[in-house]
Amino acid sequence: MVVPIRLPAITLRRVAGEAGLGAAAVVVLKIDPPRRPGFAPAPRSQHERVPGAGTSRGSPTRPIFAKLRRGAGEHRMRPWIGLTLAILVTLALGGCQRGVDGARILKAEAGDWLTYGRTYDEQRFSPLGQVNRDTVGKLGVAWWAAFDTDRGQEATPLEADGVLYTTTAWSKVFAFDARTGKPLWSYDPKVPGEKGFNACCDVVNRGVALWKNRVYVGTIDGRLIALNARTGAPKWSVQTTDPAQPYTITGAPRAVKGMILIGNGGAEYPVRGYLSAYDAATGALKWRFQMTPNPSGAPDHAASDPIMRSKAAATWGEGAWKKNGGGATPWEAITYDPKTDLIYAGTGNAGPWSDTIRTGAKGDNLFAASIVALHADTGAYAWHYQTTPRDAWDYDAVQQLMTADIMVHRRPRHVVMQANKNGFFYVLDAANGQLLSAQKFVPVDWATRVDLKTGRPVEAPGARYTGEGESHPRSGALGGHNWQPMAYNPKENLVYVPAMVSHGLYGDASGFGFTQGAWNTGMRRMPSGPAAAKLGTPQILAELAKEPPVGELIAWDPSHARPRWSVRYPQSWTSGVLATAGGLVFHAAGHELAAYDAATGKPLWTYDTQADAIAPAMTYEIAGEQYVALMVGYGGAGGMGGDQPRRKGRLLVFKLGGTMIPPAYPAPAETPPLDLTAAEPSAGDADRGGALFDQFCGTCHGGGVFLPNLPRSPAILGQVGFKAIVLGGALKAQGMAPFGRFLSDKDAEDVRAYLLWRAKTDDTARAVATGHAQ
Incomplete structure (x- = not known):
């Protein structure tokens, strides 16, 4: 003989979800038990809520295991409640796995x-x-x-x-x-x-x-x-x-x-x-x-x-x-x-x-x-x-x-x-x-x-x-x-x-x-x-x-x-x-x-x-x-x-239909050619310095205006400041690595001699924007 089972009425309501990828929606199930003579569900407080709903704290499954209260005492957990809890756990845990997978x-x-x-x-x-x-x-x-x-x-x-x-x-x-x-x-x-x-x-x-x-x-x-x-x-x-x-x-x-x-x-x-x-x-x-x-x-x-x-x-x-x-x-x-x-x-x-x-x-x-x-x-x-x-x-x-x-x-x-x-x-x-x-x-x-x-x-x-x-x-x-x-x-x-x-x-x-x-x-x-x-x-x-x-x-x-x-x-x-x-x-x-x-x-x-x-x-x-x-x-x-x-x-x-207009970029600030009268003369070998520049510096500073154009940089005007940057890493936080492990003092001065020569002769050196951010 087939005995019909009357399941409770279940209402699903999406309360909230964590912002971000894979955040599970917290779903509240309103459980209405099967009606039978002599039984009436206890009234619920209008302020009762799901712990953790709408926040990133608390477990969305916690209400399932909370005590079920009624106005004049407590009843044993009914079989239909156990079945409903199983459904609720399945839904809640399934929702928690929302995210990107294969x-x-x-x-x-x-x-x-x-x-x-x-x-x-x-x-x-x-x-x-x-x-x-x-x-x-x-x-x-x-x-x-x-x-x-x-x-x-x-x-x-x-x-x-x-x-x-x-x-x-x-x-x-x-x-x-x-x-x-x-x-x-x-x-x-x-x-x-x-x-x-x-x-x-x-x-x-x-x-x-x-x-x-x-x-x-x-x-x-x-x-x-x-x-x-x-x-x-x-x-x-x-x-x-x-x-x-x-x-x-x-x-x-x-x-x-x-x-x-x-x-x-x-x-x-x-x-x-x-x-x-x-x-x-x-x-x-x-x-x-x-x-x-x-x-x-x-x-x-x-x-x-x-x-x-x-x-x-x-x-x-x-x-x-x-x-x-x-x-x-x-x-x-x-x-x-x-x-x-x-x-x-x-x-x-x-x-x-x-x-x-x-x-x-x-x-x-x-x-x-x-x-x-x-x-x-x-x-x-x-x-x-x-x-x-x-x-x-x-x-x-x-x-x-x-x-x-x-x-x-x-x-x-x-x-x-x-x-x-x-x-x-x-x-x-x-x-x-x-x-x-x-x-x-x-x-x-x-x-x-x-x-x-x-x-x-x-x-x-x-x-x-x-x-x-x-x-x-x-x-x-x-x-x-x-x-x-x-x-x-x-x-x-x-x-x-x-x-x-x-x-x-x-x-x-x-x-x-x-x-x-x-x-x-x-x-x-x-x-x-x-x-x-x-x-x-x-x-x-x-x-x-x-x-x-x-x-x-x-x-x-x-x-x-x-x-x-x-x-x-x-x-x-x-x-x-x-x-x-x-x-x-x-x-x-x-x-x-x-x-x-x-x-x-x-x-x-x-x-x-x-x-x-x-x-x-x-x-x-x-x-x-x-x-x-x-x-x-x-x-x-x-x-x-x-x-x-x-x-x-x-x-x-x-x-x-998008209507937003992003603001114009500010015009790039140009650096003028150096005043070479302020330069400390260099006894370095400019040809040798050119070869060293090509090997160690040219990848970043070899041409164009994307990275600092060194023939227009005040850093080349003096030996001490130049070596502090090139060998000592004075600007390493800004992305300029120290080259002391590769270059000697003489090498650095040869590179400076080459850059001073470029500053005098390179008419194609372009002005660059100052104040580069990382």
């Missing part, structure tokens, strides 16, 4: 942006279409935020549960109300200013990772930090690198299967690259994969040991790589593919750059300049594809690795795609790494083609440089495509690549000597002192100047390996890309953020950002309104030598 990223709700590329496939395609070809003209600023850093801003903001998370230069983290722009919290890891010397390409940061109720950020000085998503309070911090070595972290972490994946940078110095996986809850190291063999030949006791022993070690000869490990740092591209359960990591250049100095021009030097696939749970090797064997041109393979399902040679394939720095667009089988296509997407003359049978590039005669020879290939060290993310529109089957066209200049350094902790590229230094004109330096520059670098947004058909349309810019260093279901492609060049028709490339909307943007835009939805967000602030490898003044970073957030 299932939520896989589901990828249209209005969210939960991971660096929005989804695990890194396609940067949003299904949102409220902002579209027809409506984009109504796009305006909804809110904006100003930051305290005026270096490069490269972050992709993430959005979850109504909160927008972003990072700025110097690895600072900020959280905002995604609808109103109200600041919720900020976190400064307080990276020591002198650590900026270890950053080849500016003290940038590309964003955070989200997992459960935490936010994860990597820092310039090599730390991985977990923050409370609601408050920004640190939960744990681990040093992922050897702090005695010139490692950096600029890339965004990735959250995968309860692990936080993080790489590192520093291949120009060089350091030895590796990818690490840390437990998201505790910060414990789960696994690590080294990207080059241990120079000592000893095992690392890492996931990479078997493949290093069986394959990679034999591809390295004797040479300077043994000083610090050969580079191959995975500083940007990390992609998880749920379909194959593999992690794809792109590795940096081999170090030193010169293959002759590095390994005696022998071997392929695995796994530098490679795409490496690893098993997600263990970090064990699965497969690899090397884009530039025995790299000699700084051709990193760290550009975005995107997975997709496309037609290739009339067959459906699940692929990994990359627009590589070397100028070739690669399509690989995601499961086994088989090369399916490789075509030039920008003018390239270092290789004629890629052999699809061997997978190797067919190098052009003269592309490599040896002895006194030089090489001027296209593309140069900035590449045909750098870190700026591309985007894919599956409806159009187009990948939108922020490309560059430029030359490089390479030559072996004579008498190379390894300098621990400094740049060690093995490149011949271009003379820049008084004797430079006699040695032909201006003629070389004039020849390369005939084809100035340019930028290009290319819509690439990956199925047919050809461009569909393109837009060219006078600036080579442009932003990353966003594609949307509204038929739009967002991309910035110079001060202009533009929306293009995804099918044709027709410009549909532009906005003056007042400062150059190099970061990619992202988009999200709150309460039925679509927002588009962009970090603004020039810098990075291509910006440090540029002609744009430093401006404080901004976050611009747009929506349809």
Whole structure:
């Protein structure tokens, strides 16, 4: 016999939730017991409430276990109450687990942006279409935020549960109300200013990772930090690198299967690259994969040991790589593919750059300049594809690795795609790494083609440089495509690549000597002192100047390996890309953020950002309104030598009908040429000082107005003050590292002599803004 059970009536009411990622809504259940003769529920006080509701304190499950009172005594807990309590506990605990996890990223709700590329496939395609070809003209600023850093801003903001998370230069983290722009919290890891010397390409940061109720950020000085998503309070911090070595972290972490994946940078110095996986809850190291063999030949006791022993070690000869490990740092591209359960990591250049100095021009030097696939749970090797064997041109393979399902040679394939720095667009089988296509997407003359049978590039005669020879290939060290993310529109089957066209200049350094902790590229230094004109330096520059670098947004058909349309810019260093279901492609060049028709490339909307943007835009939805967000602030490898003044970073957030107008930036203050009559004469060797300047100072101060233009700095007028800064670290808090470990008193005076010579003769020295903030 079936006995019907009469359940209580339950009313759910959302009371409150913690502000921030993964905050569970506190739900109150009003329990009305089944009616029966002779029983009436006791009246409840109108002031009785759920402890902790609307605050971050107290347990939302506490009322379940409180005494049940009635007016004239107490009754035993009824069976229906026990059943109701079970339901309530289940609902409450389920709500507490609201946050970002693998299932939520896989589901990828249209209005969210939960991971660096929005989804695990890194396609940067949003299904949102409220902002579209027809409506984009109504796009305006909804809110904006100003930051305290005026270096490069490269972050992709993430959005979850109504909160927008972003990072700025110097690895600072900020959280905002995604609808109103109200600041919720900020976190400064307080990276020591002198650590900026270890950053080849500016003290940038590309964003955070989200997992459960935490936010994860990597820092310039090599730390991985977990923050409370609601408050920004640190939960744990681990040093992922050897702090005695010139490692950096600029890339965004990735959250995968309860692990936080993080790489590192520093291949120009060089350091030895590796990818690490840390437990998201505790910060414990789960696994690590080294990207080059241990120079000592000893095992690392890492996931990479078997493949290093069986394959990679034999591809390295004797040479300077043994000083610090050969580079191959995975500083940007990390992609998880749920379909194959593999992690794809792109590795940096081999170090030193010169293959002759590095390994005696022998071997392929695995796994530098490679795409490496690893098993997600263990970090064990699965497969690899090397884009530039025995790299000699700084051709990193760290550009975005995107997975997709496309037609290739009339067959459906699940692929990994990359627009590589070397100028070739690669399509690989995601499961086994088989090369399916490789075509030039920008003018390239270092290789004629890629052999699809061997997978190797067919190098052009003269592309490599040896002895006194030089090489001027296209593309140069900035590449045909750098870190700026591309985007894919599956409806159009187009990948939108922020490309560059430029030359490089390479030559072996004579008498190379390894300098621990400094740049060690093995490149011949271009003379820049008084004797430079006699040695032909201006003629070389004039020849390369005939084809100035340019930028290009290319819509690439990956199925047919050809461009569909393109837009060219006078600036080579442009932003990353966003594609949307509204038929739009967002991309910035110079001060202009533009929306293009995804099918044709027709410009549909532009906005003056007042400062150059190099970061990619992202988009999200709150309460039925679509927002588009962009970090603004020039810098990075291509910006440090540029002609744009430093401006404080901004976050611009747009929506349809937005009417806010951010204030104009103040005009940069110019520093006039020095009054050299006040200079203390120098007996230093200006030519020798020029060589030292190029080696130790040129990366930051070599040209443009981005960092202090030393030929116009009063610091060069006297020996004592100059040495206090250069050798003693008087300005290290502002990012000027002390160079006493590299330079002697005589070296410093030679550099000062060179700068005084520049101050007298360099008519192209540009004025710079004063009072730079970190």
